Amino acid sequence: MKTNMPLSKPIRRFISETERMLDTEITLLRKPDAAPGGTLVDVYTYNIDKNIIIFPANYIGLLKDFVIAKQCTHLFIKGAAAKKSGYKICSFTSDSVYTGMRQIYLDALKDEVNKEKKLPVKKLLEMLFILYRQFHEDINELPWNPIVNARIYYRMSQLRKTQLYILLKDGKQDMDEMSDMMDIVPRRYFVLDKSMFYARDLYLAKTLPSDKLTPVVNIPQMKKFDHLEVKEMLTTRWTHTAWYQSKVFGDNMLTIMEKHLDVDWSGDATLDYYATLYETGVSLTNALLAYMSMKDWFIWEKPKHLLAAQEKMAIYEQDALKRIFGDLIEDT
Amino acid sequence: MPLNDVVPLQKKAELYIRQTKYREALLLLDQAIRLDPKDAKSWYLRASVKTEMERFAEAIVDCGEALAINQNYADAWSKKGLALYNLGQYQPALAAATRAVSLNANDASAWYIRGICLEEMGKSDEAEIAYAKSLELEIILDIKDESKRIRK
Numbered sequence: 001m002k003t004n005m006p007l008s009k010p011i012r013r014f015i016s017e018t019e020r021m022l023d024t025e026i027t028l029l030r031k032p033d034a035a036p037g038g039t040l041v042d043v044y045t046y047n048i049d050k051n052i053i054i055f056p057a058n059y060i061g062l063l064k065d066f067v068i069a070k071q072c073t074h075l076f077i078k079g080a081a082a083k084k085s086g087y088k089i090c091s092f093t094s095d096s097v098y099t100g101m102r103q104i105y106l107d108a109l110k111d112e113v114n115k116e117k118k119l120p121v122k123k124l125l126e127m128l129f130i131l132y133r134q135f136h137e138d139i140n141e142l143p144w145n146p147i148v149n150a151r152i153y154y155r156m157s158q159l160r161k162t163q164l165y166i167l168l169k170d171g172k173q174d175m176d177e178m179s180d181m182m183d184i185v186p187r188r189y190f191v192l193d194k195s196m197f198y199a200r201d202l203y204l205a206k207t208l209p210s211d212k213l214t215p216v217v218n219i220p221q222m223k224k225f226d227h228l229e230v231k232e233m234l235t236t237r238w239t240h241t242a243w244y245q246s247k248v249f250g251d252n253m254l255t256i257m258e259k260h261l262d263v264d265w266s267g268d269a270t271l272d273y274y275a276t277l278y279e280t281g282v283s284l285t286n287a288l289l290a291y292m293s294m295k296d297w298f299i300w301e302k303p304k305h306l307l308a309a310q311e312k313m314a315i316y317e318q319d320a321l322k323r324i325f326g327d328l329i330e331d332t
Numbered sequence: 333m334p335l336n337d338v339v340p341l342q343k344k345a346e347l348y349i350r351q352t353k354y355r356e357a358l359l360l361l362d363q364a365i366r367l368d369p370k371d372a373k374s375w376y377l378r379a380s381v382k383t384e385m386e387r388f389a390e391a392i393v394d395c396g397e398a399l400a401i402n403q404n405y406a407d408a409w410s411k412k413g414l415a416l417y418n419l420g421q422y423q424p425a426l427a428a429a430t431r432a433v434s435l436n437a438n439d440a441s442a443w444y445i446r447g448i449c450l451e452e453m454g455k456s457d458e459a460e461i462a463y464a465k466s467l468e469l470e471i472i473l474d475i476k477d478e479s480k481r482i483r484k
Contacts, residue, residue, distance in 0.1 A: 008463070
């Protein structure tokens with residue numbers, strides 16, 4: 001481990017354990033402009049020599065420790081998969097982009113019929129790929145979130161209070177995501193996206209219910225959550241938002257999550273255990289994609305496939321538009 | 333050069349520190365200390381830079397200089413605690429961090445250093461209290477930062 005920063009004991013131990021089991025090196029990097037949830041740049045995804053966990057410079061204590069724990073758990077899962085069965089992620093090809101964008105277009109047409117204010121054609125075309133990418137990003141992240149959170153909750157109890165705050169914050173952010181696109185995005189996709197986050201929050205509410213939010217009652221903004229358990233907090237919040245209509249889909253996704261995340265969260269930190277967590281994430285991802293009728297939108301491939309695909313994103317988008325609209329689309 | 337000219341040097345050094353340009357910051361702070369060795373802030377800032385550069389023993393010396401000028405300099409006590417912790421000197425690190433929080437109870441970093449030192453010394457109950465205080469302060473700062481980001 002390469003760092004000159006203070007770390008609490010469980011984190012220090014966890015990093016060393018991860019390095020030893022994966023036979024790799026982890027560098028911690030503080031950056032003023034880092035994403036609030038931190039970033040993991042790992043040897044299993046990128047062509048680099050050592051893993052780097054980047055976190056916001058203003059996180060100096062337990063917030064920093066939690067971000068590191070989260071990214072390190074994810075690294076352990078990736079590394080165990082790479083060492084055991086092979087690490088793959090959801091990638092895309094020209095064909096899969098076409099399949100996804102075409103489906104979004106057909107659904108958008110259905111929506112447009114009932115809209116008083118029609119979407120300008122240019123915006124509609126732009127929206128197809130933006131929405132496709134949004135789901136790609138979400139499906140590569142969301143299924144791993146409950147896995148990583150549940151694991152940390154059971155293995156690093158010292159971080160529970162911090163974890164509750166981060167869940168509260170992330171959940172709010174995810175709830176608001178895409179809100180500015182509400183009038184543009186076809187209803188079906190808006191609801192499906194919200195439903196994934198609803199299911200995640202409700203799953204975590206059931207899995208990590210025992211701690212109250214009492215450490216933060218001195219903070220005025222959090223007073224309203226005083227004496228609330230995390231379960232109450234997450235469920236109450238969803239039932240009080242406009243996205244409660246996501247409940248039907250969200251409850252179905254919750255059932256899927258509960259079925260697939262049948263894991264002993266306190267298991268010993270072995271390569272086999274973390275490889276099992278990876279397989280669990282893969283099966284949950286597939287189940288969610290199947291439920292959303294997006295099975296052919298993405299393919300499981302090695303990370304370098306995705307890196308190459310990302311380079312060709314603009315080409316794939318143009319190809320898909322040409323296949324959907326034929327000569328109506330001009331070369332740009 | 334008048335003594336108050338150290339202020340722009342300190343400000344520029346702080347900017348470099350935020351940009352993690354520690355060598356540049358160090359040059360300016362060396363200059364500031366030569367200009368006015370009685371300015372505690374220059375010593376404290378140089379200790380901060382040296383801590384980032386993992387020159388912990390030198391950082392402790394600089395903190396000592398800052399504290400000799402102003403023994404109630406909370407940030408210097410906090411930085412000294414951090415440097416001592418990094419050298420594995422948990423007992424004096426705890427003492428420095430305790431002094432820091434007694435002077436400034438809103439120093440999240442000092443509470444955290446207290447927590448990790450107490451944890452290393454096997455005093456987990458006391459560590460938990462220090463961690464809780466540190467977390468509370470960190471969350472307040474985070475909420476403020478978040479509001480600023482949203483306003484932007």
